Amino acid sequence: MKILIVSDTHKAHVSLEQVLEREKPIDMLIHLGDVEGGADYIEALADCPVHIVAGNNDYFSDLPQEEEFVVEGNHIFITHGHYYYVSMGESDLLKEAKGRDADVVMYGHTHKPSLHEEDGVTILNPGSISYPRQSGRQKTYMIMEIDASGMPEIELKYV
Structure with a gap:
């Protein structure tokens, strides 16, 4: 399974469009917030299952603040991060992830x-x-990328 993970597009979709073209096919897209009204466009563009959480700039959004789901046996917790003060460090976020028994926590x-x-x-x-x-x-x-054994491999990539 191949999952594209992005964050903080802030209505600017050119790079996301380029990356989707480069990385296709993908099996899932995870967006970690600050879409600023672009959620429907991103979902249509991705053409696969999409998880999007609200960021601090997603005013009046009905997007969830955070989500938990399981992918190939991996318990994933996603949030934008601002409620866990990630600008000052990850300790609050890690404590929350451990309390939820998450294997992977993602934030923006x-x-x-x-x-x-x-x-x-x-x-x-x-x-x-x-x-x-x-x-x-x-x-x-x-x-x-999650192989048949369920082991995730994660790679940072540049546009």
Whole structure:
């Protein structure tokens, strides 16, 4: 199974369109918030199952604040991250993920990519596919591939 993970598009879909074309076919798209009204467009564009959570700029949105689901035996918890103060660190987010018994927690908000494992939980942030803030300011996204054994492999990629 091939999953495209993005965040913080902020109505700017050009890079997402390019990445979808480059990475197709994908089996699932996960968007970690700040779509700013573009959820329906993203769902139609992806042409696969889509999970989107609301970000701090998704005003008046009916998107969920967070979601939990299982993919190939992996318990995944997704959130934008602002309610867990991720701009100041990941400790609150990790505590929540562990409390939910998540294998993988995904967040956005900071516009900076991050990928590591802590206390048995894989923590990832794909950065921003539209407005990056990390050194070098390259637009980023992640691909998660899950093989037949259920083991996820995650790769940070650049637009």
